[in-house]
Amino acid sequence: MDALWCVIPAAGKGVRAGGDRPKQYQHVAGRPLLDHTLERLAMHPLVAGLMVVIAADDTHFAAVDHVNGKPLLTTVGGSERSHSVLAGIEALPASVAAAAFVLVHDAARPCVRADDITRLVTLAGQGEGGILGAPLRDTLKRADADGHSAGTEPRDGRWRAFTPQMFRREALARALRLAAGAGIVVSDEAMAIERAGGKPLLVEGAEDNIKVTTPADFALAEFLLGRTR
Numbered sequence: 236m237d238a239l240w241c242v243i244p245a246a247g248k249g250v251r252a253g254g255d256r257p258k259q260y261q262h263v264a265g266r267p268l269l270d271h272t273l274e275r276l277a278m279h280p281l282v283a284g285l286m287v288v289i290a291a292d293d294t295h296f297a298a299v300d301h302v303n304g305k306p307l308l309t310t311v312g313g314s315e316r317s318h319s320v321l322a323g324i325e326a327l328p329a330s331v332a333a334a335a336f337v338l339v340h341d342a343a344r345p346c347v348r349a350d351d352i353t354r355l356v357t358l359a360g361q362g363e364g365g366i367l368g369a370p371l372r373d374t375l376k377r378a379d380a381d382g383h384s385a386g387t388e389p390r391d392g393r394w395r396a397f398t399p400q401m402f403r404r405e406a407l408a409r410a411l412r413l414a415a416g417a418g419i420v421v422s423d424e425a426m427a428i429e430r431a432g433g434k435p436l437l438v439e440g441a442e443d444n445i446k447v448t449t450p451a452d453f454a455l456a457e458f459l460l461g462r463t464r
């Protein structure tokens with residue numbers, strides 16, 4: 236499998252995280268969250284380059300053109316994550332063929348494991364792409380307006396979706412444009428592919444591939460990043 240370019244959506248506001256700057260620029264283990272994510276991706280032998288998607292009014296991004304010897308490009312994102320991902324896909328170098336697989340990985344997921352990326356690329360690359368995720372392991376409740384359980388949802392066959400998500404460049408761009416054209420805001424790349432008739436492979440990854448979303452997640456990310464194994 237040839238090395239793949241990775242699109243990193245990093246144009247969010249981080250509203251749920253709070254803080255004096257978007258969460259991707261808040262420090263974890265002494266460095267901006269985004270730096271951890273970019274370094275982890277750039278260290279992977281199957282990653283060819285990084286396309287970081289930043290907000291039009293971003294004043295925090297530290298402009299660099301390489302990370303760990305891998306080229307780093309930037310482009311401006313949009314109002315929704317899916318818009319940012321499409322912008323990143325469209326801004327990839329012309330050398331990235333239409334049929335080439337690309338990875339999409341949240342800037343807010345700094346703890347992704349290298350062997351999970353390898354397994355995703357290896358397994359999902361045998362078909363038309365796929366995603367990292369994990370089967371639901373907790374009982375799932377449906378909440379009512381008063382914060383009480385209104386019932387228990389079926390758990391069998393339910394997975395949590397993580398990133399990276401890996402699809403062919405043009406197929407993903409087409410699916411994202413289709414969803415946007417229908418006024419649908421997809422919450423991940425796989426949703427766009429599913430709507431377009433695709434069947435993304437589910438590849439089980441480590442549950443510690445957390446998405447830093449709320450203030451409490453920063454301490455967990457700090458612990459996970461500080462692990463020696």
Ligand SMILES: Nc1ccn([C@@H]2O[C@H](COP(=O)(O)OP(=O)(O)OP(=O)(O)O)[C@@H](O)[C@H]2O)c(=O)n1
Pocket residue numbers: 243244245246247248249250251252259288312313314315316317319320341342343344446447448
């Ligand atoms: N318009 C957007 C919205 C989100 N993202 C990115 O998509 C990833 C996952 O999104 P999420 O965790 O929801 O980040 P935010 O949208 O920033 O968080 P919030 O919803 O709390 O504002 C993040 O790396 C975020 O920077 C993006 O590139 N463009």
Ligand SMILES: C[C@](O)(CO)[C@H](O)COP(=O)(O)O
Pocket residue numbers: 316341395396397398422423424446
């Ligand atoms: C893409 C994603 O991380 C998969 O779980 C998730 O859908 C992002 O959702 P968010 O609301 O944009 O954080």
